[in-house]
Amino acid sequence: MHAAPAFAPWLAAARRRRLVLLFLAVVPTVIAAGYMADVLPHKGTTPLELTLVVVYGLLFCWISVGFWTAMAGFLTLMRRVDRMNVAEVLKGQEELPLAMRTAILMPIYNEDVTRVMAGLRATYESLAATGHLAHFDFYILSDTRSPDVIVEEEAAWADFCRAANGRGRIFYRNRKNNIKRKSGNVADFCRRWGKNYECMVVFDADSVMTGETLAAMARIMQLKPKIGILQTAPVASGRQTLIARAQQFANRVYGPMFAAGLHYWQLGDAQYWGHNAMIRVAPFMEHCALARLPGKPPLGGDIMSHDFVEAALMRRAGYGVWLAYGLPGSYEEMPPTLLDELTRDRRWCQGNMQHLRLVTTQGLFPAHRALFLNGAMAYMSALLWFLFLILSTTEAIYEALREPVYFPAERSLFPDWPVWNPGWAIILLASTAVILFLPKLASLFLITVKERRSRRFGGFFRLSLSIFLEVILSTLLAPVRMLFHAKFVFVTLLGQQVTWAGQERKDVGTSWRDALRFHGSGMALGIVWGLGVYVLNRAFFWWLTPILIALFLAVPVSVFTSRPGVGRFFARLGLFLIPEEVETPAILRRVEALVRGSEESRAVHVTRGFARVVVDPVVNALHLTFARAERTVSPEIEAELAALADKALHQGPQALSLKEKRMLLHDPARLVTLHRAVWELPEGPEAGRWGLTALRPRT
Amino acid sequence: MSIQSGVPRSQAGGDLAPERTDPGRSGLADPAIWQVVQDRVLAYVTAAGVTPPASLELAYLAVQEAREEAPGNPLPAAMAALHRRLAGVTDQTNAAAELGRLAQPPISRGHMVPEKIDRRPWYTALVRFSVRLVLTRDHFYYVILLAMALQLWAVLRH
Missing domain, CATH: 3.90.550.10 (Spore Coat Polysaccharide Biosynthesis Protein SpsA; Chain A)
Structure with missing residues (x-):
């Protein structure tokens, strides 16, 4: 304690x-x-x-x-x-x-x-x-x-x-x-x-x-x-x-x-x-x-x-x-x-x-x-x-x-006079x-x-x-x-x-669409609220105007600011x-x-994110030191990972979901294989998906 | 089609095989293919941070090896040769790997165990008091005495 x-x-x-x-x-x-x-x-x-x-x-x-x-x-x-x-x-x-x-x-x-x-x-x-x-x-x-x-x-x-x-x-x-x-x-x-x-x-x-x-x-x-x-x-x-x-x-x-x-x-x-x-x-x-x-x-x-x-x-x-x-x-x-x-x-x-x-936690000041x-x-x-x-x-x-009740049911010396x-x-x-x-x-x-x-x-x-x-x-x-x-x-x-x-x-x-999505209901509330009060009690309406105006203007104010x-x-x-x-x-x-x-x-850098770790030899080598040691996985997972790597190679990084990228990122051996295989892709759309067609030697 | 993990395609016999070039169009006669090989090899040594002129020398040797060993499909051969030759070269890749090993200092394990948070101390106190009342002999006697006193008071009142 x-x-x-x-x-x-x-x-x-x-x-x-x-x-x-x-x-x-x-x-x-x-x-x-x-x-x-x-x-x-x-x-x-x-x-x-x-x-x-x-x-x-x-x-x-x-x-x-x-x-x-x-x-x-x-x-x-x-x-x-x-x-x-x-x-x-x-x-x-x-x-x-x-x-x-x-x-x-x-x-x-x-x-x-x-x-x-x-x-x-x-x-x-x-x-x-x-x-x-x-x-x-x-x-x-x-x-x-x-x-x-x-x-x-x-x-x-x-x-x-x-x-x-x-x-x-x-x-x-x-x-x-x-x-x-x-x-x-x-x-x-x-x-x-x-x-x-x-x-x-x-x-x-x-x-x-x-x-x-x-x-x-x-x-x-x-x-x-x-x-x-x-x-x-x-x-x-x-x-x-x-x-x-x-x-x-x-x-x-x-x-x-x-x-x-x-x-x-x-x-x-x-x-x-x-x-x-x-x-x-x-x-x-x-x-x-x-x-x-x-x-x-x-x-x-x-x-x-x-x-x-x-x-x-x-x-x-x-x-x-x-x-x-x-x-x-x-x-x-x-x-x-x-x-x-x-x-x-x-x-x-x-x-x-x-x-x-x-x-009410015990002992707090x-x-x-x-x-x-x-x-x-x-x-x-x-x-x-x-x-x-x-x-x-x-x-x-x-x-x-x-209706005001000036004379309530109970006995009273004076009338009940609502005063504001x-x-x-x-x-x-x-x-x-x-x-x-x-x-x-x-x-x-x-x-x-x-x-x-x-x-x-x-x-x-x-x-x-x-x-x-x-x-x-x-x-x-x-x-x-x-x-x-x-x-x-x-x-x-x-x-x-x-x-x-x-x-x-x-x-x-903020885009107009986002602003409307977030503030639209508040704006509608302001309009309905204002109209209702305006019709039923105009004097009170003026007291509410600072609130109503702000709600009514929420969308343009959100975008403008x-x-x-x-x-x-x-x-x-x-x-x-x-x-x-x-x-x-x-x-x-x-x-x-x-x-x-x-x-x-x-x-x-022509590549970013996951593509970069696959293509860039320096980033790839760096990541491998962070990755976990190689693990033995079940044949089903092994097959899934192999299919993923194959999908990545031929369809490019854009075809992978975040989860799929994460799976490959945590598999150092397959990342090495993918790195080498990508660099061996012939010139064409597949190499282009990895940014290789944009890579030209800077020597 | 599957990947043999950890083994490059060029050594594994092409499990992750990119589409192979048409043998009819390949070979030394097609300068476009050799242009791709040259560009790719040079781009790799640049990306790996090998400084010139060692980079040019490495690239040349890799291309040369591909020319001798696999003129029909030179790109995988050139890249494989390049990887083999890069293993002995100090480049940014090695430096990065070395740096990566220093990313975390040695672990010096300590404990950080949450203390019990008693959010209802009055309830705990009541429970504790009740338990003590029953379990502690002295308190038990006090209760007996209190009950006897109450009984006596009730008798005297009547």
């Missing part, structure tokens, strides 16, 4: 701060709910109105927590000195020699190989430039199932090793059985090689970190042995589509304030976001292995959002989980389109909903129980909002259709708007007045205009996200689970600019250059 954690000096401060947060969230919620009840015609006395008030209260509490987090961050950054900041430990220790070994892990699953390798290589080179490379090893931990991608990964790894002279320092492993997905992938590393390292840094496929940041994190871990996980606040950058640029902008403008605010409440009980974080390996191996949840997916089975649970378990074991919000040099990328974002959210939603089953609830609320709030809109529409239609006070409703709306939008103004103030960095966002005017446009865009997108998130929660509760698919990491726009050209147009206007675009850091420039260079060199 876990050890009782020793008392840490930050715990008293954390307790005080969290009590204040509780007070600040609950008291205004009670007042706002009371106001809400007063706004309603029957003062919240009917069951429908009572439900409305309760749902409104929950939603208000939820956004209040966000608001007070932002305000805490604002005050922290205004003071500039934060004695609780974990990076403070580095003061005077900048030159501390590193005395521990760290593994940098890149778990990947059917990812864009070029981008993955470019990010990792830029990190490698940056680390080499600091002179600390000897303390770090790099692991590409592939869970990829696509045979075409596996071949490209192997070849790219070899290229990376050769180019960076990283032999014996850069490793590659493809897991044949990708049990427990990313968490299982990392656990597999820990079981095989974890004992060789004190710490590990977990990357996402789009992560990039500078050598200075990695060295600083290693020093912090060295100086503070009771830190189990050190999470950085990654900056989003590198995307071109409008929605991704708007999110990069929001992340860059409001992100630091929210991160400081989160740190203010959480201190050593912070979250682990699954990437761009340094983890102490020994306690991770001892305490953070994830058990399966009883029952079937989606709410049972493997834990999908493993990061939150790992942080809670690490904390339960007595190690702190800290957010190093002030550390620069940590980067990630945003999903390029709204549809990609929603696909990712579908996965996260299922994972976060699973956390509800862990809230209350802060992590709250984080589990908070994670689930990130999606359940959408369902609550949708419920709130449905209930308020029902109330509005009911009030419009029913629009003034109070406007006050309520205004206070909600303040909670939602004041943090944005606070960020503007911080950047322009306190930090004087507005020039790095395109100047004060463009920064202000970008914030205004970001508010418009998020207002347009919020109802669409609400509808999808509500659906995700609903279908998860109904027992539908998501499949594991790689994430789109390229700026590929997914276009890289539109994003670049806004960039040319100086809108949604972030410092990383105005003055791109060297490491990000290097990533771009490597991606460009790699794409140019890939044009030289």
Whole structure:
């Protein structure tokens, strides 16, 4: 079992701060709910109105927590000195020699190989430039199932090793059985090689970190042995589509304030976001292995959002989980389109909903129980909002259709006079708007007045205009996200689970057809809803217009915001600019250059994927060292494999299914035979299918 | 038609046989065939990363061997000869194989066993308490005493 954690000096401060947060969230919620009840015609006395008030209260509490987090961050950054900041430990220790070994892990699953390798290589080179490379090893931990991608990964790894002279320092492993997905992938590393390292840094496929940041994190871990996980606040950058640029902008403008605010409440009980974080390996191996949840997916089975649970378990074991919000040099990328974002959210939603089953787990700290609830609320709030809109529409239609009863059956001194006070409703709306939008103004103030960095966002005017446009865009997108998130929660509760698919990491726009397929039903709902309310209660219709317009415009907005050209147009206007675009850091420039260079060199190879391992002698020889030793198989399988190889030879790689390619890929002997046989094909269509007719000697 | 695994076609007698060239059109008289053989052999040595002039020499020897041994069907013979000769040459293929062997460091096996997650500690505590109550002698006596006290209280009340 876990050890009782020793008392840490930050715990008293954390307790005080969290009590204040509780007070600040609950008291205004009670007042706002009371106001809400007063706004309603029957003062919240009917069951429908009572439900409305309760749902409104929950939603208000939820956004209040966000608001007070932002305000805490604002005050922290205004003071500039934060004695609780974990990076403070580095003061005077900048030159501390590193005395521990760290593994940098890149778990990947059917990812864009070029981008993955470019990010990792830029990190490698940056680390080499600091002179600390000897303390770090790099692991590409592939869970990829696509045979075409596996071949490209192997070849790219070899290229990376050769180019960076990283032999014996850069490793590659493809897991044949990708049990427990990313968490299982990392656990597999820990079981095989974890004992060789004190710490590990977990990357996402789009992560990039500078050598200075990695060295600083290693020093912090060295100086503070009771830190189990050190999470950085990654900056989003590198995307071109409008929605991704708007999110990069929001992340860059409001992100630091929210991160400081989160740190203010959480201190050593912070979250682990699954990437761009340094983890102490020994306690991770001892305490953070994830058990399966009883029952079937989606709410049972493997834990999908493993990061939150790992942080809670690490904390339960007595190690702190800290957010190093002030550390620069940590980067990630945003999903390029709204549809990609929603696909990712579908996965996260299922994972976060699973956390509800862990809230009462024995030994967890209350802060992590709250984080589990908070994670689930990130999606359940959408369902609550949708419920709130449905209930308020029902109330509005009911009030419009029913005959008022001024003199109820029971004896009463005064008539029952339904009153609806629009003034109070406007006050309520205004206070909600303040909670939602004041943090944005606070960020503007911080950047322009306190930090004087507005020039790095395109100047004060463009920064202000970008914030205004970001508010418009998020207002347009919020109802669409609400509808999808509500659906995700609903279908998860109904027992539908998501499949594991790689994430789109390229700026590929959304087609009109896809947009219509995804948003068509929401658009139809908006039209029917709007028409119904317009006919039955016109006054209420105007209150609903922000929601209805957003739903009605969902298709064009989804397409328009997914276009890289539109994003670049806004960039040319100086809108949604972030410092990383105005003055791109060297490491990000290097990533771009490597991606460009790699794409140019890939044009030289006439074959890709599975065809490449069959045709290219170097890639073939490389793959054979990864393949399993030759096995004895049954005569039936032997015959099947022989028929497959024959089919491949004569019909080309295009004729093979993914499963067939995988079977051949895992049969080294037949791969050698196929390689030689393909090169012996006479000039003609069969050789052409393998790209041999395009191969001409370059001597 | 089947593949004999691990054995190249040219040595295995043509199980994975590409269509053979027409004997009537083959031979030294047909320069188009020899052009294909030359291109293919040179493309292979280039793809295998053999540096010139060794690559040219290898290609020449392979083509020469095919010319002597199988002028009717020179491509498989040339490729087979090339593979034989490449075995002793340091090229990128060998380097890749050597690199591939360093893809993973030696395994240093460790344990990572999930701890039991007790999601309903109150229920566990209740069960544990009940079991202890029955199984532990002291608790059993307490229960007897409690029952006697209750009985006494009920009697006195009446």
